[in-house]
Amino acid sequence: MKIPRQPMPxxxxxxxxxxxxxxxxxxxxxxxxxxxxRCLQCPKPPCIKxxxxxxxxxxxIELIYEGKFSEAAKKIKETNSLPAICGRVCPQExxxxxxxxxxxxxxxxxxxxxxxxCADWEREHEEIEVPEILPSTEKRVxxxxxxxxxxxxxxxxxxxxxxxxxxEALHKPGGVLVYGIPEFRLPKAIVQSEVDYLQAMGVEVKxxxxxxRLMTIDELFQDGxxxxxxxxGAGAPSFLNIPGENLNGILSANEFLTRSNLMKxxxxxxxxxxxxxxxRVAVLGGGNTAMDSVRTGLRLGAEHAYIxxxxxxxxMPARATExxxxxxxxxxxxxxxxxxxxxxxxxxxxxxxxCLRMELGEPDESGRRRPVxxxxxxxxxxxxxxxxxxxxxxxxLVQQTTPGLDTNRWGNITVTSETMQTSRKAIYxxxxxxxxxxxxxxxxxxxxIAARAIDAYLKTL
Numbered sequence: 001m002k003i004p005r006q007p008m009p010x011x012x013x014x015x016x017x018x019x020x021x022x023x024x025x026x027x028x029x030x031x032x033x034x035x036x037x038r039c040l041q042c043p044k045p046p047c048i049k050x051x052x053x054x055x056x057x058x059x060x061i062e063l064i065y066e067g068k069f070s071e072a073a074k075k076i077k078e079t080n081s082l083p084a085i086c087g088r089v090c091p092q093e094x095x096x097x098x099x100x101x102x103x104x105x106x107x108x109x110x111x112x113x114x115x116x117x118c119a120d121w122e123r124e125h126e127e128i129e130v131p132e133i134l135p136s137t138e139k140r141v142x143x144x145x146x147x148x149x150x151x152x153x154x155x156x157x158x159x160x161x162x163x164x165x166x167x168e169a170l171h172k173p174g175g176v177l178v179y180g181i182p183e184f185r186l187p188k189a190i191v192q193s194e195v196d197y198l199q200a201m202g203v204e205v206k207x208x209x210x211x212x213r214l215m216t217i218d219e220l221f222q223d224g225x226x227x228x229x230x231x232x233g234a235g236a237p238s239f240l241n242i243p244g245e246n247l248n249g250i251l252s253a254n255e256f257l258t259r260s261n262l263m264k265x266x267x268x269x270x271x272x273x274x275x276x277x278x279x280r281v282a283v284l285g286g287g288n289t290a291m292d293s294v295r296t297g298l299r300l301g302a303e304h305a306y307i308x309x310x311x312x313x314x315x316m317p318a319r320a321t322e323x324x325x326x327x328x329x330x331x332x333x334x335x336x337x338x339x340x341x342x343x344x345x346x347x348x349x350x351x352x353x354x355c356l357r358m359e360l361g362e363p364d365e366s367g368r369r370r371p372v373x374x375x376x377x378x379x380x381x382x383x384x385x386x387x388x389x390x391x392x393x394x395x396x397l398v399q400q401t402t403p404g405l406d407t408n409r410w411g412n413i414t415v416t417s418e419t420m421q422t423s424r425k426a427i428y429x430x431x432x433x434x435x436x437x438x439x440x441x442x443x444x445x446x447x448x449i450a451a452r453a454i455d456a457y458l459k460t461l
Contacts, residue, residue: 005107013328036065052445073122081155087116090441134161145231147175149431152447212397234432244342253389278384285389286316419453
């Protein structure tokens with residue numbers, strides 16, 4: 001308990017804010033073992049219950065302490081096929097670390113940093129091994145979408161002997177992991193490595209294959225699949241619906257990040273996809289997507305990059321780490337401010353944004369204090385790029401082309417939480433298509449539940 005939590009080394013903010021290199025360097029073996037020494041090895045570890053993918057956290061940390069780094073990675077992979085990803089983007093501070101016994105009086109064990117370390121060690125030392133695969137059941141499962149939920153389902157089911165095919169609409173697998181999260185937070189080579197691991201186990205991946213257009217789910221069953229998992233995410237952007245929103249220079253975060261991340265617009269003209277970023281970039285929103293967008297805008301050449309948020313910083317849903325990194329890099333936070341209209345120039349490009357000052361009222365249904373406009377507080381912000389990051393809605397294509405698939409009033413697929421089964425037999429769903437925009441690890445957790453239920457169903461056939 002006398003050992004303090006070991007911080008992860010990071011790139012200097014002034015150096016990193018102009019490139020897309022990953023911000024944290026990761027633990028050295030010495031730092032990892034020192035941090036692992038802090039684990040109390042609780043006889044009834046609450047951290048395992050706090051992990052949506054049920055990792056045996058004390059055991060993998062014990063293996064790190066013993067210097068058995070590759071064995072630690074394999075222990076994680078017994079229940080989580082994506083440790084290098086989860087170690088980087090999972091909000092451990094709200095899950096396994098939050099319930100760590102040490103956190104009652106000290107800082108919790110850095111479980112996420114340790115997970116990342118051993119996954120990176122295994123990959124960098126070329127010690128990744130294909131786990132035991134059970135004999136083939138001859139049962140075929142289609143996974144629609146290759147985000148964290150779909151990849152988790154595929155990894156769990158392939159090990160049980162089922163034949164798994166992932167259908168991905170975009171030209172690269174990974175879903176939100178490749179189109180939504182910037183290179184400086186999650187390098188795409190890491191995502192590809194995790195996909196390669198699944199393919200080495202026997203998972204088939206078909207990209208540029210839009211289910212609902214090239215084939216429907218019912219046609220998948222006709223083609224011989226015995227079960228389907230839908231993990232198509234929440235890729236439809238939300239907008240503010242205020243005057244001037246159709247001006248040039250105003251983009252959704254989805255488009256902005258997809259161009260930069262998946263299509264590598266940040267390396268134009270080496271990459272074919274151009275991207276526009278002005279000198280005064282305002283990002284509207286306070287979540288992780290807003291942080292990703294504003295930090296990307298800064299790296300693409302903005303002289304001023306603003307977060308404009310209608311509540312105070314205390315109410316921001318973004319991870320504290322992401323807010324901290326943005327502050328270090330010089331992002332300007334304009335709190336308690338809400339845009340009411342956009343102002344264009346004679347060429348149809350945005351040049352300004354009229355805003356209202358806000359104050360916090362009583363809590364709303366989210367538990368956060370509701371922002372209330374201050375009458376007469378209007379002011380104009382000079383901007384030449386606006387990125388709207390105020391949420392997403394579910395992709396409607398599968399729902400529209402699958403008769404009998406029940407949805408809620410937001411268009412999300414409804415499921416039974418114990419099994420992730422939809423209203424249709426043999427169709428399961430999870431992740432953002434069910435919950436709306438959430439976290440990578442929540443989608444992975446839903447994928448584990450679904451995989452367990454799919455396996456049980458296939459055994460009845």
